[in-house]
Amino acid sequence: MRTLYHLWLSPACRKVRLVLAEKHLAFTLEVEPVWQRRRAFLALNPAGEVPVLIEPDERVLADATAIAEYLDEVAPEPNLLGATPEARAETRRLVAWFDRKFDAEVTANLVGEKIVKRLSGVGQPDSGAIRAGQANIHTHLDYIGYLADRRLWLAGNCLTLADLTAAAHLSCVDYLGSVPWEGHPGAKEWYARIKSRPSFRSLLADSVPGMPPPPAYADLDF
């Protein structure tokens, strides 16, 4: 059995949970409060970050991208990167878009300010950052709509790590009720499709202690 060290509203951890579930690999979750910097955890990952995956053979894997690529190599069905080098380059370009650009412009401003600061006890939310995140998200939803209008999934006609990465970020923002779905029908239709996949069920059942999600979060007909 695999063990995944994670945090509830971490997009990187949610991505790995989705990859494991899409590949039907069983795992248990362990919450790791990384801000405590536990020695035993730092021995697993000197970066002090989640996700960390312990494989059935006790091998330790760290970093969401490294874990996702590893799992796609050792458990190749379904293929989550693409069938050709060109398709894989497009998947990886979009993974980087969401993990770096969306993360800096949206996730850090909304989830970082509203949740991470509270959980880790490092100060008050910055209202300017929250306003920036709320403004920035529209461009990204437009881009998702643009891609989903031209392709079945974000990187092409098969579901890939690009969809799982985008959905991992958006699901965290959606947990706060902060995604303006109504103005973005293309992005909403794409998210409805990914939200109804069996791999998404465990994410929709998440409930951070003392901070329950709004009803629409787990509603497939949102």
Add this chain to the structure above:
Amino acid sequence: MRTLYHLWLSPACRKVRLVLAEKHLAFTLEVEPVWQRRRAFLALNPAGEVPVLIEPDERVLADATAIAEYLDEVAPEPNLLGATPEARAETRRLVAWFDRKFDAEVTANLVGEKIVKRLSGVGQPDSGAIRAGQANIHTHLDYIGYLADRRLWLAGNCLTLADLTAAAHLSCVDYLGSVPWEGHPGAKEWYARIKSRPSFRSLLADSVPGMPPPPAYADLDF
């Protein structure tokens, strides 16, 4: 012939230059002042970021990780990721270490404050950030020394994308004369080895207009 859109002191661009050179793939460089947000460039990469690589068949590739993985697939010699899934996971873990952790803790504080702000005209360097970068770099040089003491190269016994990524970041900081090599003999020995590779020559010849590097930057016996 390939064309690489780049900026001089961008670690992401330097990484792609090193990968291309290690694989003996010829290319020309085009400087792209991304802050101007040229329409023709945004059509190539809607993220508005460098590096962007135009392949000989006119295919457009964006994002340093996507480009590096693509090149390793289509030009597999020398292998820059590792021979097994486990080796590749270790390479990718360290690539993420430098591209995310080192970047946030060191590169952004030193190169970002001293150079990028000046070139893009967005304000004055923040002396607190510069002090933080100068303090943080020691931990990373220690970690490089720790790894290089146990392995021939950072991710194992072959040169990989982990070494090229770490060296791409360090070479930008070294251009500012801001790497305290003297206290870190293990990291210095590793950097001397990578600095003397033919693939590094073009980086050592870089000279940003109006901002020449210190003499030790290009000196192999620094």
